[in-house]
Amino acid sequence: MTRWVERPVPTAAYADLQAAGLSPLLARLYAARGVTSAAELSLEGRDLAPASGPSALYGLDAAARILADALMAGKGIVIVGDYDCDGATATALLVEALQACGAARVDYVVPNRFTCGYGLTPAVLELIPPAAEVLVTVDNGISSLEGVREAKARGLQVVITDHHLPGAxxxxxxxIVNPNQPACxxxxxxxxGVAVAFYLAAALRSVLDAEGWFAVRPRPSFAPLWDLVALGTVADVVPLERNNRILVMQGLRRLNAGRGRPGLQALLEVAGRASGRLQASDLGFILGPRINAAGRLEDMEIGIRLLLAPDLESARPLAMQLDELNRQRRGIEDDMRNTAEMLLEVETELLQNYGLCLFEPDWHAGVVGIVAGRLRERYHRPVIAFADLGDxxxxxxxxxxxALHLRDALAQCATxxxxxxxxFGGHAMAAGLRLRREALPQFQALFETVLRDRLSAEDLEESIATDGSLRGAELGLETARLLEGAGPWGNRFPEPLFSGSFRVCDWRLLKGGHLRFTLETPGGQRLEAVQFHPPAEPRSTWIEALYIPEINRYRGEERLQLRLRQWQCKEENDARN
Structure with a gap:
C-alpha cells in the first residue's frame, strides 16, 4: 500500500519567504523544498557557481590549459562521448565550443552501445582518428582505467570529464574534472556530464582570453550552449539543486524566446509542441526520449548531428528519423514490459524478493533500462533487467x-x-553492469542477499510526498499559472503535488489508454482531469486523488485541468467529512 505523506514546512523559512513578498502558497512550496531565502530563487546566469576560486571544480584549470595549448598549437582534438542524451549534449557542446574558440581540428567519437560498451574502452580507441593528439571524454571515463592506459600508451594526452561516481x-x-572525485x-x-563540459568550455575561454587569443579573432558567446546544458541536465534526471535549476532556467528561456538551436526546434516541430511555454518536463518527456532513441536503437551519431545542425533544413530530416526511432522504442518497450509483468503474474514468488533481476533472451539491450524503471515504479523495489548481447x-x-544506492550495492556484490x-558503474538511482550469461543465477542470489543487508521491509513500502490540499479559490486557473512560472521542477525539487477528495461525475477512456475525468469537489466545484497510463478504471463514486493543477490550452482558450498522478477509492461519507 502506498502511503501519502504531507511534506513538512519549516516554519522559519515559510515566514521569511512570505516576508520577502512571496504568496503563502509559493512560500509553503519553496520552504518544503529546502529554500530558506528569496535570494535562493534567483536563477540568473550570474548566480552560477564560479568556474574559478576555492570551490571550483578540481582539475578544471589543468584541463583547460591542456585544451588551450592544443587549440593554439593546432593539434587534433577528439571528443569521446556517450550514447545517452547527457553524453550527446555534452559532446555537441564541447565540439561547438572548441570550434567557436577557433579550434581547427576537432572530431568526435560516440561509442555504439552494442559493440563498444560504455566508456573509453579499447573498442572505442579503435575509432579514434589517427591524427588525434588530445582526447577528451564527456559524461564517461572515470572508471576507464584500461582505456586511459592504452590511450596514453598511444601517445595521446587524455582529459577526463565525467560526473559518475569513481571507483577505488x-x-x-x-x-580529471569530476565533481565526485576525491578532494573536489x-x-x-x-x-x-553536460554541465561539467560547460564549465570546461568556460574555463578554456578564460585561458585563451588571458593568452590574448581573441585579440585577433572574435571572442565567442556561449549563450547558444544553454539549451544543450538544460536538455542534458533534465534528461539525465540529476537533482535540480540550485545550480542545476539555474542551468535549466537559462536554457528554457532561450528556447522559449525562439533562440534554440535548429535541431531542437525541429524536434519540437515533429512532436507537435510549440516553443514559448516550454517547461523542464518538456525537455524530459518530449526532447530527451527522442534524442535517447538514437543511442538505444541505432547510433547516437544521429542525435549529435541533429544537435549540431546549422539550420532547420538540415535538422528536419534528422528530427523525423529520431521521432520514428522513438516510436519504435515505445513499441519495443511495451512488448518487453508486458512480458515482464506476465512473468511476474506467473512466478508470483519473485515479488517476495527485495529486488527483481529479470532476463528474457529476446529483450533489447537499448531498452532494458526503461523497462527496469517502469517495473521499479510499479513494484517499488530495485529492478535490474538484462538483455543478451549475443557473445x-x-x-x-x-x-x-x-533507500538504496544502486551503484554501491553493485560494488558490494563485486567485493x-x-x-x-x-x-559496472552508475549512480545512486541508476546503474549498469555486464555479466556472463551462466553467472546470472549466482548474481541474482547475491544481489538479493546484498539488498536484504541494506534494506528493511519498510523501505519497500512506497511513500509519496504531497503538498497538502488546495481549497476554495486556491483550486483555480490562477494557481496553475503561478505554479507554471515557479519552476523549473524536477528531481529533488519536485513539481507540486496536492491531495483532495472528488466525486467522479464521469470518465472516459482516451486513445493511448489514458483516462479523462469530470470531477466535483465536496463544495460543488466541477473540474476536468486527466490521468496518463492509469493502472485501473474507477469503480467508486468518490476518490481521494493526488493531482497537479495545470493549464489546458486549446484554440486560444485556457482552462484549469488536474493531472492525476494516483487515486484511491473512497467511501462517500468519508469523502464528505
Missing part, C-alpha cells in the same frame, strides 16, 4: 528506490564475489 582507483589521465571542493555534486555476455540496466561482474 582513478584513471591515469593528464587531467565543488559543492554541486549532482551536476550532469556470452548479458547487459544489465538497473533502477533503484530512494563479495570477485570476478562475477564484468564491469
Amino acid at each position: 582507483e582513478l584513471p591515469a589521465a593528464d587531467a 571542493p565543488f559543492p554541486w555534486k549532482g551536476s550532469a 556470452g555476455w548479458l547487459q544489465g540496466s538497473g533502477r533503484s528506490i530512494p 563479495q564475489a570477485p570476478g562475477l561482474l564484468g564491469r
Whole structure:
C-alpha cells in the first residue's frame, strides 16, 4: 500500500519567504523544498557557481590549459562521448565550443552501445582518428582505467570529464574534472556530464582570453550552449539543486524566446509542441526520449548531428528519423514490459524478493533500462533487467528506490564475489553492469542477499510526498499559472503535488489508454482531469486523488485541468467529512 505523506514546512523559512513578498502558497512550496531565502530563487546566469576560486571544480584549470595549448598549437582534438542524451549534449557542446574558440581540428567519437560498451574502452580507441593528439571524454571515463592506459600508451594526452561516481582507483589521465572525485571542493555534486563540459568550455575561454587569443579573432558567446546544458541536465534526471535549476532556467528561456538551436526546434516541430511555454518536463518527456532513441536503437551519431545542425533544413530530416526511432522504442518497450509483468503474474514468488533481476533472451539491450524503471515504479523495489548481447555476455540496466544506492550495492556484490561482474558503474538511482550469461543465477542470489543487508521491509513500502490540499479559490486557473512560472521542477525539487477528495461525475477512456475525468469537489466545484497510463478504471463514486493543477490550452482558450498522478477509492461519507 502506498502511503501519502504531507511534506513538512519549516516554519522559519515559510515566514521569511512570505516576508520577502512571496504568496503563502509559493512560500509553503519553496520552504518544503529546502529554500530558506528569496535570494535562493534567483536563477540568473550570474548566480552560477564560479568556474574559478576555492570551490571550483578540481582539475578544471589543468584541463583547460591542456585544451588551450592544443587549440593554439593546432593539434587534433577528439571528443569521446556517450550514447545517452547527457553524453550527446555534452559532446555537441564541447565540439561547438572548441570550434567557436577557433579550434581547427576537432572530431568526435560516440561509442555504439552494442559493440563498444560504455566508456573509453579499447573498442572505442579503435575509432579514434589517427591524427588525434588530445582526447577528451564527456559524461564517461572515470572508471576507464584500461582505456586511459592504452590511450596514453598511444601517445595521446587524455582529459577526463565525467560526473559518475569513481571507483577505488582513478584513471591515469593528464587531467580529471569530476565533481565526485576525491578532494573536489565543488559543492554541486549532482551536476550532469553536460554541465561539467560547460564549465570546461568556460574555463578554456578564460585561458585563451588571458593568452590574448581573441585579440585577433572574435571572442565567442556561449549563450547558444544553454539549451544543450538544460536538455542534458533534465534528461539525465540529476537533482535540480540550485545550480542545476539555474542551468535549466537559462536554457528554457532561450528556447522559449525562439533562440534554440535548429535541431531542437525541429524536434519540437515533429512532436507537435510549440516553443514559448516550454517547461523542464518538456525537455524530459518530449526532447530527451527522442534524442535517447538514437543511442538505444541505432547510433547516437544521429542525435549529435541533429544537435549540431546549422539550420532547420538540415535538422528536419534528422528530427523525423529520431521521432520514428522513438516510436519504435515505445513499441519495443511495451512488448518487453508486458512480458515482464506476465512473468511476474506467473512466478508470483519473485515479488517476495527485495529486488527483481529479470532476463528474457529476446529483450533489447537499448531498452532494458526503461523497462527496469517502469517495473521499479510499479513494484517499488530495485529492478535490474538484462538483455543478451549475443557473445556470452548479458547487459544489465538497473533502477533503484530512494533507500538504496544502486551503484554501491553493485560494488558490494563485486567485493563479495570477485570476478562475477564484468564491469559496472552508475549512480545512486541508476546503474549498469555486464555479466556472463551462466553467472546470472549466482548474481541474482547475491544481489538479493546484498539488498536484504541494506534494506528493511519498510523501505519497500512506497511513500509519496504531497503538498497538502488546495481549497476554495486556491483550486483555480490562477494557481496553475503561478505554479507554471515557479519552476523549473524536477528531481529533488519536485513539481507540486496536492491531495483532495472528488466525486467522479464521469470518465472516459482516451486513445493511448489514458483516462479523462469530470470531477466535483465536496463544495460543488466541477473540474476536468486527466490521468496518463492509469493502472485501473474507477469503480467508486468518490476518490481521494493526488493531482497537479495545470493549464489546458486549446484554440486560444485556457482552462484549469488536474493531472492525476494516483487515486484511491473512497467511501462517500468519508469523502464528505
